[in-house]
Structures are given as C-alpha cells and as structure tokens.
Amino acid sequence: QKVSVEVLEHLEHLALVDFRDAEGVQRLQKAIQFADQLHEVNTDGVEPMDSVLEDRWCLYLREDDVTEGNCTKELLENAREKVEEYFVAPPGNIPLPKLEERETFLQGS
Amino acid sequence: AALSRGLRSQVSAALKEGRVAPTELCQRCLALIKSTKFLNAYITVAEETALKQAEESEERYKRGQPLGILDGIPIAIKDNFNTAGIETTCASNMLKGYISPYNATVVQKLLDQGAVLLGKTNLDEFAMGSGSTDGVFGPVRNPWSYSKQYKEKSVPKSHPEDEESNWVITGGSSGGSAAAVASFTCFAALGSDTGGSTRNPAAHCGVVGLKPTYGLISRHGLIPLVNSMDVPGILTRCVDDAAVLLGSLAGHDPKDSTTIQDDFKPFELLNLTDVSKLSIGIPKEYHAPGLSSEILALWSKAADLFKNAGAKVVEVSLPHTPYSIVCYHVLCTAEVASNMARFDGLEYGHRSDMKDSTESLYAATRREGFNDVVRGRILSGNYFLLKQNYEKYFVKAQKVRRLIANDFVKVFRSGVDILLTPTTLRDAAPYTEFIQEDNRTRSAQDDILTQAANMAGLPAISVPTALSERGLPVGLQFIGRSFQEKQLLTVAKWFEKQVQFPVIQLEEVKRHDSDVFQHQKSASFS
Numbered sequence: 170q171k172v173s174v175e176v177l178e179h180l181e182h183l184a185l186v187d188f189r190d191a192e193g194v195q196r197l198q199k200a201i202q203f204a205d206q207l208h209e210v211n212t213d214g215v216e217p218m219d220s221v222l223e224d225r226w227c228l229y230l231r232e233d234d235v236t237e238g239n240c241t242k243e244l245l246e247n248a249r250e251k252v253e254e255y256f257v258a259p260p261g262n263i264p265l266p267k268l269e270e271r272e273t274f275l276q277g278s
Numbered sequence: 279a280a281l282s283r284g285l286r287s288q289v290s291a292a293l294k295e296g297r298v299a300p301t302e303l304c305q306r307c308l309a310l311i312k313s314t315k316f317l318n319a320y321i322t323v324a325e326e327t328a329l330k331q332a333e334e335s336e337e338r339y340k341r342g343q344p345l346g347i348l349d350g351i352p353i354a355i356k357d358n359f360n361t362a363g364i365e366t367t368c369a370s371n372m373l374k375g376y377i378s379p380y381n382a383t384v385v386q387k388l389l390d391q392g393a394v395l396l397g398k399t400n401l402d403e404f405a406m407g408s409g410s411t412d413g414v415f416g417p418v419r420n421p422w423s424y425s426k427q428y429k430e431k432s433v434p435k436s437h438p439e440d441e442e443s444n445w446v447i448t449g450g451s452s453g454g455s456a457a458a459v460a461s462f463t464c465f466a467a468l469g470s471d472t473g474g475s476t477r478n479p480a481a482h483c484g485v486v487g488l489k490p491t492y493g494l495i496s497r498h499g500l501i502p503l504v505n506s507m508d509v510p511g512i513l514t515r516c517v518d519d520a521a522v523l524l525g526s527l528a529g530h531d532p533k534d535s536t537t538i539q540d541d542f543k544p545f546e547l548l549n550l551t552d553v554s555k556l557s558i559g560i561p562k563e564y565h566a567p568g569l570s571s572e573i574l575a576l577w578s579k580a581a582d583l584f585k586n587a588g589a590k591v592v593e594v595s596l597p598h599t600p601y602s603i604v605c606y607h608v609l610c611t612a613e614v615a616s617n618m619a620r621f622d623g624l625e626y627g628h629r630s631d632m633k634d635s636t637e638s639l640y641a642a643t644r645r646e647g648f649n650d651v652v653r654g655r656i657l658s659g660n661y662f663l664l665k666q667n668y669e670k671y672f673v674k675a676q677k678v679r680r681l682i683a684n685d686f687v688k689v690f691r692s693g694v695d696i697l698l699t700p701t702t703l704r705d706a707a708p709y710t711e712f713i714q715e716d717n718r719t720r721s722a723q724d725d726i727l728t729q730a731a732n733m734a735g736l737p738a739i740s741v742p743t744a745l746s747e748r749g750l751p752v753g754l755q756f757i758g759r760s761f762q763e764k765q766l767l768t769v770a771k772w773f774e775k776q777v778q779f780p781v782i783q784l785e786e787v788k789r790h791d792s793d794v795f796q797h798q799k800s801a802s803f804s
Contacts, residue, residue, distance in 0.1 A: 172661075184615065184660045185622075185641045186653045193654065200611070200658040200718065206604045207674050210681065217676030220506055220536070221683060221735030221760075222493050228535050243379040247626035256624045263635035 172197060182265060289465065290347045293339060300339065300350030304332035304394050307352040311396065311463045317419045319457035321357050322365050323397040328352070331394045338392065347522055349392030354458040354467040357398035358405050359510070360499040361385050364395075368501055369413025370403045372647030373627045382499020383531045384468060384510050391526055396464050399454030403649050404618075405470055405503050407717050408478055408724035410453020411709065412651050418453040420446045420483055420706050421461040422750050426783040431749035446706040446750060449482035449724070451475040452511060456483040459513045460782060466523050469511035472503045473606055473721070474701075474728025476511025477740040481701035481753030484742040484782060486774075488512040488520045489728075491761045492735035493538045495524075496531035504613040505536070507606075507732040517741065517771040521547050524763060538761075545764050550772040554588035559694035563599035566726050570704040572746055577700050580743065580754050583776055584698070594694060596685040601678055602730040603722050608662050608675035614652075615659025621647060651717040683734040690759050696769050697757040700727055705746035727755065737763050739770050742779040751779070 177194060181187050188194050241254055250257040292298045311323055335350035344350070355361060358368045360378035362385075367373045381389065389395065402412040411417035422428050423445035432444065448457050452469025456479035459467050469476040471489040480487020488511060495510045502508055512523045525544025531537045560581055565574065585591045623629035623643035630642035648656070662671040689697070702724065712720065731738040737760070740753040756773070758766030 176661075176664075179664075180657050180660050183664075184656045185637065186644045186648065186656050187641070188657065189645075189650075189653070193650070193657070196650075196654045196716070196718065197657055197661060200607070200654070201661065203718075203722065204604060204608050204662065204671055204675075207601065207608065207671065207678055210598065210601055210674075210678050212674060212677035212681065215677040215680055217673050218680035218683060219676065222536065222538065225493070225538055231532070240379065244625070246379065247376055248624065249629040258624055258636050259633045259639050261636040263637065265635075265637050265641065 172201070289351065293350050294344065296339070300332040300335040300394065301329065303350060304328055304352055304396075307396055307463050310461070314421070314461045314463060317421055317457050317461060318416055319399055319418050319454040319461065319463070320354070320397045321367055321369065321400050321415050321454070324361075324364050324395055327364070328394050328396050331389070331392075335392050335394065345390070345392040346526070348388065348526055350394060351392075351466070352394045352396045352464045353388055354396050354399050354455055354464040355385060356401055356452050356455045356467070356469045358401060358470055358501045359385055359398075359468060360501070361395065361398065364398065366398065366501070367414075368404045369401050369415055370647065370649070370652070371414050371628055372621050372644075374414070376627050380499065383496040383533060384527050385499065387527055399452070399458050399467060401454055402451040402651070402717075404501070404652050405451040405472065405475055406614075406651050406655060406721075407450045408474070408721045409447045409712050410450035410479065411447060411713060412649060412717055414649070417709060418448045418450075418457050419709075420448045420453075420750075421457050421784060422446065422484060422706070422782060424785055425749070426785055427745055427749040427780070429749070429785065431747065443710055444708055446708050447482065447712050449479035449702065449706060451479075452487075452513065453479045453483075455513050456480055456485055456487070459483070459485045459515060461784065465514070466519055467513045469513050470500055470503070470508060471511040471732065472508045473610065473725040473732055476513060477701050477728045477738060477753070477755060478724060480513055480740045481742070481755075482706040482751060484751030484753070484779065486514050486517055486520050486742065486770075487740040487753070488514075488524065488767075489731060489738045490524060490528065490763060491737045492732075493536055494528045494542065494737075494761065494763070496527075496529075496534040496537050498531055498533040502617045504610050505617070506609070506613065507735075509732075517739070517767055517774050518547055520739070521545065521767050524767075528763075540761075547764075547768055547771050549775075550768050552588070553584060553769075553772065556584070556589040556769065557693050557695045558584050558589055558591045559594040559689055559697045560591065561594050561596045561599065561689070561697055561699060563596050564699040564727055566599075566703065568703045568723065569700060573700045573702070573704065573752055576744055576752055577698070577754060580698060580773070580777075583773070592694065594689045594692070594697070596682075596689060596730065598678065598682045598685050599730055602682050602733055603726050605675045605678040605682065606725065606729050606733060607722065608671050609679065611655045611659035612662050612672050612675075613659070614655045615663060618648070618652065618656050623647075654718065679733055682730055686730075686734045686736060686757075695759075696766060699755045699757065701740040701753040701755040702727065705748055705750040705752055731757050736760055737766050739766060741770050741774050741777075743777050745780060
C-alpha cells in the first residue's frame with residue numbers, strides 16, 4: 170500500500186521538511202511497513218501508557234512565583250535577525266505555494 | 279598511569295595528597311586529546327575554560343578545601359547538553375554556532391563540584407543513530423581500532439592504507455563520549471540514552487555505560503529526543519566511578535518536572551562477597567536473531583559465573599521483547615516530530631536566507647539544517663500522528679509499551695533481582711561495513727537489546743566483559759528494578775571484578791593524517 174502523493178504533500182506541509190528525493194519517500198514506506206508489525210500484538214483491554222512514572226504522579230504544578238528571568242539580552246544573542254527586543258520573521262499568513270507551483274520532487278511522481 | 283585508575287581510590291586521593299595537581303591533570307588530558315584527534319571524539323575542546331577551572335581547583339586543594347571527589351577531575355560532555363558559553367551543536371548544521379545561554383542541570387552540578395569541563399563530544403546528529411557516524415563533523419573512530427589487541431587479531435600486516443580503512447565504529451549515539459573515556463582523555467563523560475545510546479558505545483569501546491532509571495537524573499538542558507524515554511547517561515572506566523558520578527547527578531530538579539521528588543542518597547559500593555541470595559534472570563527473548571555465537575557464549579559463561587558462585591540463575595520470559603523495537607520506532611519518531619518543531623531559525627540556530635514568508639523560512643531552514651536521518655524521522659513521526667493514523671499507530675504503540683513494561687514488572691515480581699543480557703549483537707563493525715545499511719535499519723538492528731529498558735524506564739548498565747576474536751570489546755548488560763541503582767551497581771561491580779577486562783594497549787599513531795580530518799571543519803549542508 171503506497172502512500173498517496175496527497176498525503177506526502179500534506180506531510181511535507183505539516184512537518185515543514187521535504188522528502189527531497191525518491192529515497193526519502195522510500196524511507197517513509199519502509200518505516201510504515203516496519204511499524205505495521207505492531208498490529209500483530211493483541212492489545213485488547215490495554216490502556217495506552219504515556220509515562221513510566223504514571224504511578225508516581227510527578228507532574229505537579231508549582232506556585233506562580235517569578236523565580237528567574239530578566240535575561241532578554243542572553244536570549245536574543247542567539248537570534249540572527251532581531252530589532253530592539255523582537256525576533257524578526259518574514260510575513261506570516263502566507264501559505265506555502267501549492268504543489269503545482271512549487272519546485273518539488275513530488276511533482277514528478 | 280594514574281589515568282587508568284578509578285576516581286575514588288586513586289585519582290582523587292592523588293589530588294588530595296598533592297601527588298598530582300589539577301592543572302597537570304588537565305594539561306595531560308588536553309595533550310592527549312590533541313594526540314588522539316584522529317579519533318574525532320571531540321567537537322569542541324574548551325581549553326581555556328578547562329585550564330581556568332583546573333587552576334581554581336588547585337587553589338581549593340592548596341587551601342585544603344576541595345569540593346568533593348570530583349574536584350579537579352576532567353570530564354567530557356556529549357554535545358547535546360547545553361553548556362553556557364560553549365558551542366552546543368548536536369552535531370547538526372541546525373545548531374552550528376549556537377552558544378548555550380545556560381548550563382544543563384547535570385553540567386551545572388558537575389561544575390558546582392569542581393569538575394573540569396574539557397569539551398563537548400561527538401555524536402550522531404541529534405542523537406539519532408547507533409554508530410556515531412551520522413553527525414556533520416564526521417564519524418567517531420573507536421580507539422580500539424588502534425589497539426595492539428585489535429591489530430594483532432584483525433589487521434593484515436600489509437599496507438598502511440589497509441590499516442587506515444580497517445577502523446571500527448564506536449557505536450552510538452554517544453560514541454564521542456565513549457571514545458573519550460576509552461582513550462583516557464577524560465575520567466568520565468556524560469552521554470544520553472534513549473534507545474541504548476550510552477550502553478551501545480560503552481560495550482563497543484570497552485567502558486562502563488550506565489543508563490539510570492527514568493526520573494532519577496534531570497533532563498533540563500539535555501536537548502530532547504524522546505521526552506518519555508531520554509535520560510542522561512554516564513560513561514566511566516569502572517563501575518565505582520559510575521556510582522560516584524551517579525551520586526553527584528541524581529536527585530529532584532525543580533526545573534525538570536519528570537524527576538521524582540524522593541530524596542536520593544548517594545552511595546558507596548560495597549564489595550559483594552556472597553551472591554547466594556541473588557536471583558539472576560536470563561530473558562530468553564534476548565537470544566535475538568543475529569546474536570553472534572561469540573557473544574552468546576560469553577553470556578552463557580557469565581550466567582555460569584553467577585551460578586557457580588552460588589546465585590540462583592533462572593531463565594525468564596519477556597514475551598513482548600521482539601515488538602519493543604517497532605514500538606520504539608513509532609513512539610520515537612512521533613516525539614521527534616514534536617521536539618524538532620522548535621527549530622525554525624527565529625530564536626536560535628541556523629536561519630535560512632529565505633524571506634518570502636514565515637512558513638517558507640521554516641521549511642528552508644529545516645531543509646538546510648537537518649540531515650536525512652532527522653528529516654526522515656520527522657516525516658515518519660508526522661505520518662504516525664496524522665488523524666487517520668493516530669489510533670492505529672501512536673496509541674497502539676503506547677499500549678504495546680505498557681505490555682513491555684508489564685513484562686518486566688511480572689519478572690521482577692517473581693523474585694528475580696537483576697536481568698543479565700548481552701548489550702550488542704556483535705562486536706564493533708568496521709566503518710566501511712557499517713555504512714552499507716541506512717541509519718534506520720542499523721538503529722533497528724543495534725538497539726534491539728538495549729531499547730526495552732528505555733521503554734520501561736528501568737536502570738541498566740553495560741559492563742566490559744571480554745575481548746572478541748577480533749580483539750574488540752564485548753559488554754554484557756544488567757537491567758535492574760526501578761530506582762534500585764545501588765543493587766544494580768553492586769552486582770555489576772562484583773561481575774567486573776570477576777571478569778578482569780583487559781586495559782586497552784593504545785599504540786602510538788605515527789602518521790598525522792590531518793587532511794583526513796579536514797572534513798570535520800568544513801562539513802557541507804547535505
């Protein structure tokens with residue numbers, strides 16, 4: 170069962186990472202095939218496990234007290250583009266070009 | 279000579295008594311790092327800061343006020359831990375040039391105890407891999423490739439070129455850390471362990487690799503791969519040292535809410551003399567397809583060792599073991615898909631020149647920053663998390679995870695104290711052979727014996743056992759009950775004493791292959 174081009178394109182869009190070439194797509198196909206082995210296991214009545222520490226219930230809430238911070242300068246240091254205390258991003262709300270418009274290897278498949 | 283001895287008994291004592299100075303120790307390690315550069319174990323060597331830390335340690339020793347056993351001890355850190363002021367790359371183009379603004383909790387703890395941070399070690403990109411071959415700075419070479427033991431058994435006595443291409447991998451993903459410890463450039467190193475990334479290279483490099491119980495050591499500052507399985511790993515030359523490191527790192531961290539709140543009491547390991555009350559379980563499913571006959575024999579011999587010493591040795595079953603690697607594959611890629619989403623080029627790391635839109639910036643940045651392995655896992659993970667696949671794959675894997683964890687619970691409840699298994703299927707492969715298969719295939723093969731312990735969150739340790747026919751290290755693994763590191767390490771220490779694993783005899787490398795390592799610095803975007 171091959172993954173459809175629509176799903177491949179959808180994945181590229183969700184992940185914002187591209188398959189790049191046929192090998193990339195093959196890799197996904199093999200990964201799915203590998204994962205399909207899971208269906209051999211009978212999991213009737215089994216609850217999914219989120220964390221091995223579920224019995225200990227570590228995830229707690231702490232008091233809403235400010236204990237650290239004021240490190241704007243340090244945090245901005247690693248950003249390549251910034252203006253005053255802002256990270257700069259290109260305009261948002263512009264979707265990635267559609268498949269037909271994009272230069273992507275998937276067009277060929 | 280001091281370099282090959284245990285921390286507590288030898289080096290710390292030497293420092294305390296003034297027989298060796300911290301600065302001297304530091305300089306010797308730095309010199310050794312330089313002369314073993316061909317191993318490519320280190321990505322960054324923090325020479326200046328290390329020497330400064332050594333000087334400060336020396337002052338403390340002069341005043342008779344050392345901070346503890348680790349004061350002045352040179353340590354290396356895997357390059358996926360944040361280290362303030364020092365580049366942290368995760369061996370990826372995505373983080374080249376990223377200078378951490380903070381120390382990971384484990385790093386801070388080491389520094390607070392006076393440890394000397396020599397540098398950051400090499401790994402597979404973002405800790406994804408089992409060979410330490412897939413990072414942008416190139417592969418790590420196993421120091422044993424240059425040992426007398428390996429050369430006598432495996433290298434044809436002909437041309438130097440043959441010798442050059444015969445080198446073996448360290449295993450991974452914490453290969454740099456394992457190589458650093460094995461080649462004596464440091465006394466201990468931090469790795470990380472998500473599917474076996476500390477134990478696997480430990481076994482291949484002939485060092486001790488400890489994976490603590492999930493929740494015991496803080497992950498704050500460890501760049502995450504799989505939040506529900508990652509743990510910081512400890513690599514040392516002997517079990518006692520691992521206990522020392524564990525003692526200084528374990529404990530609740532308010533900055534990591536997945537650390538348990540119970541008090542942790544550091545312990546010193548006693549010398550076990552009577553093993554008659556011990557019950558060792560041998561899980562039959564760990565006789566996995568592909569296990570070399572050599573390792574099978576060693577495993578058997580080890581079981582006999584315990585039996586002859588009076589311990590109860592029983593065969594047990596962990597029936598879901600064969601599905602552990604598949605389960606891991608789904609859960610890992612799913613969590614990776616989520617964790618890697620933070621890399622968008624805006625706040626830190628690589629940023630593409632693309633300016634058309636936010637989304638195209640993200641897409642271009644990620645295409646340029648991640649290698650095929652990382653991108654592959656992100657895409658797979660996203661596939662398994664699609665609405666139409668969520669129940670079928672992700673939730674299903676979570677259910678299988680519970681079954682795997684329950685297997686262990688049942689076995690430990692039946693009276694077994696410790697499980698004994700092999701760590702790897704075979705000894706270290708030559709690099710040229712290893713790269714014949716892709717990363718995912720290799721990881722699936724190599725993690726098979728180590729992965730389940732991460733699934734269940736259990737502590738596990740690989741102890742160097744013997745040399746293979748090719749003259750390379752083989753390690754065996756002990757898996758213990760949750761938070762019972764003391765028992766686990768006590769048994770491991772007893773075993774270590776019985777097997778008397780040989781010291782590596784590193785030959786001097788006469789040629790300086792500086793051009794071979796040019797690629798270290800100029801790795802191009804893939």
